[in-house]
Amino acid sequence: MRAVGQKMLWVAVLAAVTLVAQLGFANNPERSRQQIGEFRAQLEELESSDRKEVATRDVEMIEGWLQEAEVLLANGQQEAVTMRMRRVEYGLDMVRALVQAGNIDASAESQEERYHQARAEIEELQSEISALERRKAELQEELNRVSR
Amino acid sequence: MSGSLKNRFGKIIALGAAGAASMMLATGCSPSPKSDELVELERMLQDPAAQELREIPNAARYHQEARQLRRVAEEAREERRDELSREYAILGTLRYRTAVAVASQFEAAERLKAANAKIEEVNPELRATNESRNALARDIQQLDSDIRAAVREQEARRRADASRRESTFEAAQAASTDTTSENLQQVNARIEAAEAARAAALEYKADAYERSRAVFNRAESQLSNARSLLQSQPGAAGTILQQVNFAVQLFEEAESTARPIHEEMVEKMRPENRISVLRQKARDNFGGPYTEEEYQGIRIVMARMFVPQEANFRPNTDAMLDVLARLTNEYEEFSIQIEGYTQRRGNVTENLATSQLRAHRVRDFLVERGVDASRISTEGFGQERVRFSDDAENNDRVEIILRHSGN
Numbered sequence: 017m018r019a020v021g022q023k024m025l026w027v028a029v030l031a032a033v034t035l036v037a038q039l040g041f042a043n044n045p046e047r048s049r050q051q052i053g054e055f056r057a058q059l060e061e062l063e064s065s066d067r068k069e070v071a072t073r074d075v076e077m078i079e080g081w082l083q084e085a086e087v088l089l090a091n092g093q094q095e096a097v098t099m100r101m102r103r104v105e106y107g108l109d110m111v112r113a114l115v116q117a118g119n120i121d122a123s124a125e126s127q128e129e130r131y132h133q134a135r136a137e138i139e140e141l142q143s144e145i146s147a148l149e150r151r152k153a154e155l156q157e158e159l160n161r162v163s164r
Numbered sequence: 165m166s167g168s169l170k171n172r173f174g175k176i177i178a179l180g181a182a183g184a185a186s187m188m189l190a191t192g193c194s195p196s197p198k199s200d201e202l203v204e205l206e207r208m209l210q211d212p213a214a215q216e217l218r219e220i221p222n223a224a225r226y227h228q229e230a231r232q233l234r235r236v237a238e239e240a241r242e243e244r245r246d247e248l249s250r251e252y253a254i255l256g257t258l259r260y261r262t263a264v265a266v267a268s269q270f271e272a273a274e275r276l277k278a279a280n281a282k283i284e285e286v287n288p289e290l291r292a293t294n295e296s297r298n299a300l301a302r303d304i305q306q307l308d309s310d311i312r313a314a315v316r317e318q319e320a321r322r323r324a325d326a327s328r329r330e331s332t333f334e335a336a337q338a339a340s341t342d343t344t345s346e347n348l349q350q351v352n353a354r355i356e357a358a359e360a361a362r363a364a365a366l367e368y369k370a371d372a373y374e375r376s377r378a379v380f381n382r383a384e385s386q387l388s389n390a391r392s393l394l395q396s397q398p399g400a401a402g403t404i405l406q407q408v409n410f411a412v413q414l415f416e417e418a419e420s421t422a423r424p425i426h427e428e429m430v431e432k433m434r435p436e437n438r439i440s441v442l443r444q445k446a447r448d449n450f451g452g453p454y455t456e457e458e459y460q461g462i463r464i465v466m467a468r469m470f471v472p473q474e475a476n477f478r479p480n481t482d483a484m485l486d487v488l489a490r491l492t493n494e495y496e497e498f499s500i501q502i503e504g505y506t507q508r509r510g511n512v513t514e515n516l517a518t519s520q521l522r523a524h525r526v527r528d529f530l531v532e533r534g535v536d537a538s539r540i541s542t543e544g545f546g547q548e549r550v551r552f553s554d555d556a557e558n559n560d561r562v563e564i565i566l567r568h569s570g571n
Contacts, residue, residue, distance in 0.1 A: 065513055066520070099251055106258040112513075113265035119516055120272035123548055127279035134286045137459050141293045148300040155307040162314040 048089055048097050055104050056082055062111050067118030071111045078107040195242040201253035202237050208260050209234060217263045220270050226263035230256045276548075294459055301436045312427065323416070330409065347401040351394060354408040358387050361415035370415075370422035379421065383414030435460075435497075435568050442495050442566060449487045461498060461567035464488070465551065466526075467558040473510050475521035485526070488564060489533035498566040500535070502526050504544040505551070507559035512547060520544030526562050 059078055062068065068075065085100035198206075208214060209231060217227040233256030240249035362383065370376040390407035393400060431437060443462045446455045456463040466488070469481050477485070492500055504523035506515040523542035531537050552558035 061514075065517065067513075103251075103254060103258065106255050106262070110258050110262040110265060113262050113269065115513055117265050117268035117272055119513055119546070120269055120276055123545070124272050124276035124279055126543070126545075127276060127283060131279055131282045131286060134283065134290050138286070138290055138293050141290075141297050141459065145293070145297050145300060148297065148304060152300060152304050152307065155304060155311060159307055159311050159314065162311055162318060 045089055045092075045094065045097075048085070048094070048101065051101055052082060052085055052089070055101070055108060058108055059111075062108070062115055065115050065119075067115045067122065070118040071114040074107060074111050074114070078104055078111065081107065196244055196246050198241060199246065199250040199253060201250050201257065202234070202241065205230070205234050205237070205253045205256045205260065208257065214260070217267055220267045223263040223266040223270065226259045226266060230260035230263060233259060290459065291457075294457065298436075305436070348398065351401055351404050351408065354405055354412070355387070355390065355394075358383075358390075358408050358411045358415065361412045361419070362387070365415045365419035365422065368419055368422040368426040370418035373422050373425045375425065376418045376422035379414050380418035383411045383418060386411035386414060435570070438495065438497070439568050442491065442498065445491060446566070449491070450484075458565050458567060460570065461565060464564045464566070465561060466564065467552060467561045468555075469562055470522055470560040472507065472557055472560055473514070473518060475518055475525050477525065485529050486533075488526075489530055489535060492530055492535050492539075492566065493533065495566065496536070496539075497569050498539075499569050500530065500540045501565040501567070502540060502542045503563045503565070504542070505549065505559055505561050505563070506547050507556040508547045508550060509556065516544055516546035518544075519546045522560075522562055526564070 055078075059075060059082070062071070063075055081100050081104050085097050085104070088096045088100065214227065217223045233252045237249045237252035237256060240246075240252060365371075365376075365380055365383070368376075370380040386407050390404050390411060393404050393407065397403075432441075439460060439462075443455070443457060446462045446464050450464050450466070454465040454467065456465070466484060469477060469484070471478055492498070502523040504519035504521070504526075506519050506522075509515075520542070521544070523544055527537070527540045527542050530540060547559075550559050551561070
């Protein structure tokens with residue numbers, strides 16, 4: 017008897033949790049429309065990034081979900097809209113992380129390039145120094161000659 | 165943003181758990197086969213590389229969420245809520261891939277850190293080598309100058325000797341009035357000497373410099389008259405000789421006037437001198453603390469140039485930009501590298517884009533002021549390499565590197 021009571025209580029708690037969670041998802045159509053606009057703006061911003069090529073296919077996939085969400089919203093399928101929006105939100109997080117990784121990678125590459133360039137400059141300078149030392153010796157000799 | 169995501173993620177987990185549990189109580193049917201998405205997510209999570217994600221800061225959180233979503237997807241499947249199970253598997257896959265991307269960021273950041281450290285290490289060596297080279301170049305310049313002075317002294321001695329010989333010759337000519345073939349030979353020899361003096365004067369562009377041009381033209385006129393006289397009155401050898409000798413004297417005078425001007429001009433145009441003068445001008449115009457010597461050139465730091473988080477110039481920056489345009493136009497053999505930067509405020513990706521736009525704005529300004537676009541390269545570094553720690557807005561800047569092209 018006691019076990020059944022506990023089970024009932026557990027079901028009630030879960031149902032309450034489900035209700036609360038549903039309330040979180042249960043956006044009204046106006047809110048969903050607004051959210052689609054916000055996500056689309058974020059997506060466009062990522063598309064304009066220099067490193068967009070690292071996530072081209074993912075951006076297209078998210079664009080597809082946004083379009084699906086718009087159709088579902090027009091058909092009044094609010095629950096399905098909410099699910100698509102969740103995918104879009106997670107997808108945007110992922111693309112942002114990919115783009116950022118690409119940015120840092122490019123910065124690292126650029127700094128490595130600068131380092132190699134500096135090393136090459138040092139080598140070039142050293143060879144120039146050798147040539148200048150030779151030239152200096154020649155000129156010193158020339159000066160001695162013309163001063164005689 | 166992350167707090168909000170956390171809350172929403174919590175809700176998903178709660179929804180999943182609640183749905184799965186309630187369905188478990190309500191049904192007793194055998195589960196459906198796993199969806200492709202769930203199979204894929206499980207494959208990813210079982211990959212040995214996935215274990216490494218747990219060790220990487222920030223990536224661990226997304227990895228943990230991916231695992232939780234896999235569990236919820238599995239529970240939903242057991243309750244035959246196939247569509248929900250598939251949805252959680254998709255979300256789990258997205259979270260797993262986010263974890264992988266964050267791990268890549270971490271690796272790239274380590275690479276960046278290592279590269280920055282190497283640059284810090286190599287810069288003093290580069291500066292020291294550059295200074296050694298510059299010191300040698302200065303020594304050579306001094307030696308060049310000493311040699312020229314010695315040569316000039318030699319030349320003056322030679323001229324004094326020649327002048328003495330000339331006086332003796334002229335005296336002998338004046339005493340003689342005969343027009344023998346011997347005299348004609350002497351006239352021709354002097355005309356050749358005048359031609360040589362003329363060529364020497366032209367070597368130092370005596371006809372081009374204002375201070376020597378008039379004397380050079382007079383010499384030309386004297387020589388021309390002497391030639392005419394030789395044709396019309398070959399017997400007047402004495403007069404002709406006087407004219408030619410005067411022409412020689414004038415050509416020599418023009419040469420000696422033009423020579424230092426020409427040598428100074430050549431000296432000024434030597435790359436090391438151009439670089440040195442440009443460095444000094446940059447320091448005078450932008451201030452010592454805002455310039456740094458670069459190999460074969462100079463770096464100019466133009467701080468606090470832009471409205472924060474925008475690529476628009478602040479008011480009253482035109483004067484600085486005009487000075488930059490004037491210098492780049494005056495030193496047209498120098499390449500121009502424009503680097504854009506931002507302060508550490510706002511989104512890293514946006515800052516990178518803004519820094520690139522800032523570099524482009526400066527490039528466009530210079531091109532409008534007549535600088536050849538092919539000399540200019542641009543790059544944006546975003547909020548990396550903060551230069552000013554006291555006032556963050558100083559970092560809304562560009563840095564311009566002018567480097568001699570070596571031609």
